Amino acid sequence: MDSNVNAINGCHQSIVTIDDVSFFYENKKVIERLNFDIYERDFVGLIGSNGAGKTTLLKMIVGLLKPSAxxxxxxxQPAGSFRDWERIGYVPQKNAFNPLFPATVREVVLSGLYGKKKMLRRLTKADHQKCDDALYAMRIEDLADRRIGQLSGGQQQxxxxxxxxxxNPELLILDEPTVGIDAETQAGFFNMIKHMHQHHHITFIMVSHDIDMVQSYIGPEPAQKSGGLSFYVKHTHELQDCKETNLTHSMQQLRETAEMLG
Known part of the structure; x- marks a missing residue:
């Protein structure tokens, strides 16, 4: 990033630092010497053609892949020693999911509460309420007891x-989050994440093929290009006036928006 951007972000915590990162797959260069910083409450839209390394980069950020360099x-904190994974929410591409996975919708949603250090703890009443709120916000409460493999692609997403x-993650990483979802729900979801970015303490990284949607919120020009990757960045470091700042409030915004659109 340029010096002006660094000056803007100088007093804000770095959420993701990509320091001279390269990734090679079977001697094929996917990402080469990438440097990029994402600061708290940034919204980063990541655009690139197929094979440019978008999903590879996200997987390195969430610890599923290690950089070649x-x-x-x-x-x-170095990703290799990072342990607070509950601070990060991650939605992988839909095609990364095994449809035969034997779990109900409720079980899959509740699994988002667990980090490795919390796998054996007992679920509380508050945990179940968070699950109910998330199901309600995404308009899938009637699917709670269905096996996830029985759902359509849009429902699974x-x-x-x-x-x-x-x-209630501090960093939300979305890899083509609205693939397979109808246009009205896409609009409602995007309105929700814009609201969350503007009013709540969450940093976003979103991969999308919909460059018009990204540019409509972030702006027409990328902050940085590297290889086939373009990084669009919107900095929102001052909370706008919002009486409610919890996640349930944001999800209710999605529900209300989706109901109006529907």
Whole structure:
């Protein structure tokens, strides 16, 4: 980033630091010497053609892949030693899911509450209420007891959106989050995440093929290009006037918007 951007962000915590990162797959270059910083409450739209490395980059950020060279840091900690994964919500591409996975919708959404250090703790009444709120917000409460493999693609993606939101993450990573979802629900979801970015303490990274949607909110020009990747960045470091700042309020905004559109 340029010096002006660095000056703007100088007093804000780095959420993701990508430091001279390269990734090679079977000797094929996917990402080469990428440097990029994402600060608290940034909204980053990541655009690129197929094979440009968008999903690879997200997987390195969430610890599913290790860089071939360089380092990824999360909340100023090396990704390799980062343990507070509940601070990050992640929605992978729909095609990354095994449709035969034997779990109900409710079980999948509740799994978003668990980090590795919390796998064995007992679910509380508050946990179940968070799940109910997420199901309601995504308009899938009537699917709670269905096996996820029985759902349509659009329904499955709503489940994974609910799972990512349930833990009130500080960083929300979305890899083509609205693929397979109808146009009205796409509009409602995008309105919700814009509201969350403007009023709540959440940083966003979103991969999308819909460049018009990204540019409509972030602006027409990328902040940085690297190889086939373009990074669009909107900085929102001052909370706008909003009486409610909890996640349930944001999800209610989605529900109300979706109902109006529907």
């Amino acid at each position: 360089g380092e990824v840091r999360l909340f100023e 709503r489940v994974f959106l609910a799972r990512a939101l349930i833990n």
